[in-house]
Amino acid sequence: MAKKMVHLVFPQRLIKKPVIYTMAKKYNVIPNIRRANITETVGEVTLELSGTKENLEKGRKYLERQDVKVEPIIGDIVE
Amino acid sequence: MSYVKGLKCRECGREYPKEPLYVCEYCFGPLEAVYDYERIKKKLTKELIESRPENLWRYKELLPLDGEQTCGLNSGFTPLIRARNLEKALGVKELYIKDDSVCHPTLSFKDRVVSVALSKAKEFGFNTVACASTGNLANSVAAQAAVAGLKRYIFIPANLELGKVVGALIYNPILVAVEGNYDQVNRLCSEIATIYKWAFVNINIRPYYAEGSKTYGYEIAEQLGWKAPKHIIVPCAGGSLITKIWKGLKEFKALGLIDRLQTKIYAAQATGCSPIVTAIKENAEIIKPVKPNTIAKSLAIGNPADGVYALATVKETGGWAEDVSDDEIVEAIKLLAVTEGIFTETAGGVTLGVAKKLIEQGRIPKDESIVVSITGNGLKTQEAVVEKIGKPIKIKPNIAHFEESVKI
Ligand SMILES: Cc1ncc(COP(=O)(O)O)c(C=O)c1O
Ligand SMILES: [Zn+2]
Numbered sequence: 001m002a003k004k005m006v007h008l009v010f011p012q013r014l015i016k017k018p019v020i021y022t023m024a025k026k027y028n029v030i031p032n033i034r035r036a037n038i039t040e041t042v043g044e045v046t047l048e049l050s051g052t053k054e055n056l057e058k059g060r061k062y063l064e065r066q067d068v069k070v071e072p073i074i075g076d077i078v079e
Numbered sequence: 080m081s082y083v084k085g086l087k088c089r090e091c092g093r094e095y096p097k098e099p100l101y102v103c104e105y106c107f108g109p110l111e112a113v114y115d116y117e118r119i120k121k122k123l124t125k126e127l128i129e130s131r132p133e134n135l136w137r138y139k140e141l142l143p144l145d146g147e148q149t150c151g152l153n154s155g156f157t158p159l160i161r162a163r164n165l166e167k168a169l170g171v172k173e174l175y176i177k178d179d180s181v182c183h184p185t186l187s188f189k190d191r192v193v194s195v196a197l198s199k200a201k202e203f204g205f206n207t208v209a210c211a212s213t214g215n216l217a218n219s220v221a222a223q224a225a226v227a228g229l230k231r232y233i234f235i236p237a238n239l240e241l242g243k244v245v246g247a248l249i250y251n252p253i254l255v256a257v258e259g260n261y262d263q264v265n266r267l268c269s270e271i272a273t274i275y276k277w278a279f280v281n282i283n284i285r286p287y288y289a290e291g292s293k294t295y296g297y298e299i300a301e302q303l304g305w306k307a308p309k310h311i312i313v314p315c316a317g318g319s320l321i322t323k324i325w326k327g328l329k330e331f332k333a334l335g336l337i338d339r340l341q342t343k344i345y346a347a348q349a350t351g352c353s354p355i356v357t358a359i360k361e362n363a364e365i366i367k368p369v370k371p372n373t374i375a376k377s378l379a380i381g382n383p384a385d386g387v388y389a390l391a392t393v394k395e396t397g398g399w400a401e402d403v404s405d406d407e408i409v410e411a412i413k414l415l416a417v418t419e420g421i422f423t424e425t426a427g428g429v430t431l432g433v434a435k436k437l438i439e440q441g442r443i444p445k446d447e448s449i450v451v452s453i454t455g456n457g458l459k460t461q462e463a464v465v466e467k468i469g470k471p472i473k474i475k476p477n478i479a480h481f482e483e484s485v486k487i
Contacts, residue, residue, distance in 0.1 A: 005107050009367060034106045035090065042365045046107045069368045072269040073107050075384030077281045078236070078261045079189070079216045079317055 002053045005073035006060075010043040014066060020045065023062050027055040046073065081145040082119050086110040086286050089388070097145070099203055099283045109384070110286045112143040120334050125305055128336075135191055135294040141330060142195055142294075143287045149201050150227050151194020153183045155294050159302035159450075164418035169438055173448040175308070176415075177299050179455070180423050185222050185246065186456035187215035187377075187424075188295055188320065193223050193280060195291035200278035206230060207277045211268035213261065213316070213377050214243030215455055220280060221250035232277065236264050240376065242459035261371060261379060281317075289385075292320045296327030299450055300337050307337050309447035310398075312345045312434045314426045314454055315355045316378040318389030321346055324452075325392045345443070346393050346400040347433035349373035349408060349425075352381060355389050359400035366390065374405045374463045375425040377455060399442050403432035409467050411435065412457060422457035430454070 010019070015038060024031050029051035036045045049056055060070050086095040090108025101110055119140045131137035135155025136148045160176045179188040193216065200208050209232040210220045217233045224231035231252040235244070236259065247254050257264045272282040280288050300307050307328050313321040325344055332340040348356045351373030354366050366386035371379035383389065393400055403411070408425055411432035415421050423431070434451045437443045457464070474484045 005102070007107075009365065035108070037365060039364050041363065042367060044365045048107070069382075071368060071382045072266055073102060074109065074269065074282065074285070075386065076261060076265045076317065076380045076382045077268060077279075077285075077384060078211045078213050078265050078380060079281050079319075 001050050002056055004049045004056050006047060006049060007071045007073055007075070008045045008047070008063065009069040009071070010045070011067055012041050014068060015043045019063065019066055019068060020047075023059045026062065027051060027059040029055055029059045082114050082140050083143045083145065084113045084115050087113045097143075099205075099278065101283050101285045112286050112290050114141065116330070116333060123334060123336070125336060128301065135194060135291070135298075138294055138297050141290075141297070141327075143290050144195070144198055145202055148194070148198045150197035150223050151190060154190040154194045155182065156298060157182050159299060160419065160421075162419050162451075165415070168414065168418050169435060171438060171445045171449060173446075175299075175303075175448070175450045176419060176421060176453050177295065177450055178421060178453050179295065180421060180427065180453050180457070185215070185218040186459065187219065188292065188454040189215040189219040190223070191294050192216075192288045192291035193219040196278070196280035196284045196288035197223050197227055197229065199287040200229070200280070200284055201227060203278065205276075205278035207232065207275075208280060209233065209268075209271075209275075209277045210280045211235075211264050211282075213379060214239055214246075214459065215377055216281065217254070218243060218246040218250075218459075221247045221252040221254075224252065225250040234264055234268050234271075236261050240460050240462050242461055246459055262381065289319045289323055292323035293327030293330070295320065295452070296324035297331060299324075300328060300331050303448075305337055307331070307340050307342045308450045309341065310343050310345065310443050310449045311452065312347055312430050312437070312450070313452045314378055314430045315346045315348050315389050316380040316383065316426075318355055318383040318385035320452075320454070322385050322388040322392050325396065342396060343398040344392055344396040345398045345433065345437060346389055347430045348400070348402045349375040349378055349429050350402040350404050351375070352379045353402040354381060355383055355386050356400040356402045358386070358390055359393050364390075373408075374460075375408055375429050376460070377424065377426045378429060399437065401433040401436045401440075401442075403429055403436060407432040407436075409464055412464055413468065415453070416457070421453060423453045424455035424457050424460040425463050426455045427453040427457070428463075
């Protein structure tokens with residue numbers, strides 16, 4: 001099992017859809033939500049994902065295909 | 080004697096010991112250094128600061144080391160210049176340039192953060208340091224780690240300006256040019272940081288590293304005669320500098336080193352990468368990551384790690400934000416050069432371009448004190464201007480040809 005801390009940003013049209021749940025079921029990934037903030041136009045969720053390395057990667061790609069931005073937890077660190 | 084109590088989560092407030100930690104294990108929020116201000120207040124006076132050498136360590140009680148500084152002993156305390164020609168050009172009364180384009184040793188404000196980061200990394204006992212960088216940080220880590228005798232791994236995106244590549248390689252680091260965009264360098268480094276026991280200055284040392292930026296704000300206040308200006312314009316990439324300038328000024332106020340604090344802080348970004356500015360203009364709480372596309376590569380961070388805190392800084396101070404196009408960046412670089420004799424890099428072009436815009440919009444009044452943050456040197460980003468500044472007039476070595484070619 002591998003773990004990944006990620007920050008997800010959802011566009012408005014996805015806020016009401018169970019995107020995380022669908023991803024979790026599809027790829028057997030366990031989500032553990034630590035923080036969330038939903039406003040009128042965007043939503044952001046900070047969470048830990050556990051699963052096999054392969055499935056985590058598939059899960060990330062799935063989310064990105066749905067138009068969710070998937071970012072490493074501390075934001076970009078390139079400076 | 081240390082004045083640092085420990086680390087604290089910026090989101091949930093949970094406290095952590097002084098270790099190379101950077102993220103709260105509960106809410107995944109970023110950690111920040113906290114100090115014993117009561118004790119600092121008893122010791123740190125204007126007189127004591129003024130009696131010390133002119134470098135950033137004159138404020139050492141407010142920096143997160145336990146022992147004495149060991150790196151960057153000559154960094155900081157750069158000029159604060161009254162910009163009379165620029166005042167005329169912009170039609171304002173009182174304008175200053177805080178000029179970190181001449182910060183020692185690698186000509187950008189990153190020398191401040193790296194001085195603190197490497198001193199701390201040595202305290203922790205690391206023998207290898209690393210960073211992910213768009214250039215300036217790479218230069219500073221490479222140089223300062225060389226002086227400190229530390230092994231150094233530097234990761235950059237492969238398409239960086241030549242000046243920044245050379246400015247790193249000259250210090251003989253292990254320079255890794257990642258084929259991919261900034262996002263990909265970033266992902267890779269956050270993974271590498273979990274595998275190797277290195278001091279990644281902007282990852283696991285980040286809570287200490289970031290504190291170094293406060294000194295930029297301290298110096299502005301000290302150099303203005305222990306006064307804070309009315310307006311400061313700050314370039315934003317990750318959003319750390321702007322956040323820490325504000326933290327620094329608030330600390331000075333709390334310690335009684337300045338009497339009043341009514342400074343408004345403005346965020347500056349390039350239009351081709353403006354997630355922070357966009358959020359401020361749209362009054363949003365959440366930063367939407369973007370794909371950068373601008374000549375201001377040092378500011379090209381699409382998903383700013385401290386974006387929300389940059390946002391909070393602007394809101395709290397009553398400031399505002401603007402962005403400028405690549406052409407406006409170049410114009411501003413040229414304007415600063417011909418008015419004040421300062422050759423800044425693209426980030427400085429962004430800051431001055433935004434300052435000009437905000438003044439023209441009336442957001443910044445013309446009769447109040449304004450500080451423009453110039454944070455990097457133009458010799459490192461020559462590609463940005465080389466096609467836009469004319470060419471030398473070539474002549475044969477005789478008077479006739481000179482007079483024929485050069486219209487006097
Ligand atoms: C010259 C220059 N100015 C400003 C910044 C912005 O700093 P921050 O990432 O703290 O917002 C950078 C960051 O790389 C930089 O290189
Ligand atoms: Zn926390």
